[in-house]
Amino acid sequence: MAEDTHATDGMDKTAEAPGMPQLDFSTFDNQIFWLVIALVAIYLILNRIALPRIASVLAERKGTVTNDIAKAEELKQAAVTAEENYKKALADARAEAQEIVAKAKADIQADLDDALAKADAEIAARSAESEKAIAEIRAGAMDAVAEVARETAAELVAVLGGKPDKAAIDAAVAERMKG
């Protein structure tokens, strides 16, 4: 094959480089042959395996990053919504609490008014009753005084030697009592 034609070149060249080995044309076919094989091999390796793989990895990563960012955005939105809801709930609760307080106050006031009115009424009733009782007692006392006065008058009359006249005594006592 090609070995025969380049035999002499090959022999004297192995010992020492005469000038530039780059310009030794006898080795060109060898270099070119192996270079073409190497380049084709690299091209096939890259084009068939490596480049599609790296492209898919990069695309996948880009997708993942985009998704993660979108997810983060979503989560942030959710957090904002949650915060809003929380604030709203808080405000609602506060308003409700205020309402309850107001209502309780109103209830208590109503109860208090009721109780006061009832107490007033009771007090009025009691005092009326008491007054009545006092009036009764007073009346009873008057009667008793009149009786005592009559008896005392009768006794006095008897002691003084007179004959007690019941009707006259009664009239005199009544007369005195009136005055």
Add this chain to the structure above:
Amino acid sequence: MAEEAKGAEGGLEFHPMDQFIVKPLFGDGPVGMFTITNVTLWLALAVLCVYGLMVIGTSRRAIVPSRSQSIAELAYGFVYQMVEDVAGKDGVKYFPYIITLFLFIVFANFLGLIPMAFTTTSHIAVTAVLAMAVFLTVTILGFVLHGISFLKLFWISSAPLALRPILALIEVISYFVRPLSHSIRLAGNMMAGHAVIKVFAAFAAVLAISPFAVLAITAIYALEVLVSFIQAYVFAILTCVYLRDALHPHH
């Protein structure tokens, strides 16, 4: 190799170009087209590195990437961005070809930085094939997409009419110089750096200047690391620029 030669002579001898010799991996025979040579070995290692980074490195397909997957994604994103920015949106469908070139050159360059390694991209045969592939693809693509109006690339309508023929001539010349500069830039950079390191390595055997030489090797090595990446980047971005010309020939 340089060390052996120097030892025999006893004096200071440079063989900075020996590292670029293409030789059979097994035996000492001639180098034929299908001979397995050191070129084969280091090309295969480059392919394995690409496989390791881009396939094994990404095998877990993790959403949160591991270190190797990060690097693979970084390389992907870097080249993709470059193609999109330079060649335009419609250039994106040629992205697999450009990342193939880029990753091959990056790994070939970096593998060449391993001591005792063979740098495949320092050979004009390799870079010329890459550059010619780009040149032919871009030219054919231009004619397929735009037909004969692709030639308007050379006819700068915004220039004064009198200047256009001269500009067209310059444009045509610069267009055909592209593959040459494209390939020699890469091979020249790689070759020069490695040869300089080798020269300093020979100096390191001389006691008086050996600390300086070792320091210089370190410094140049660091520079070469930078150059390795930058040249791959330059090659890829120029490919994108040429591709843009093919896709949008109207200035």
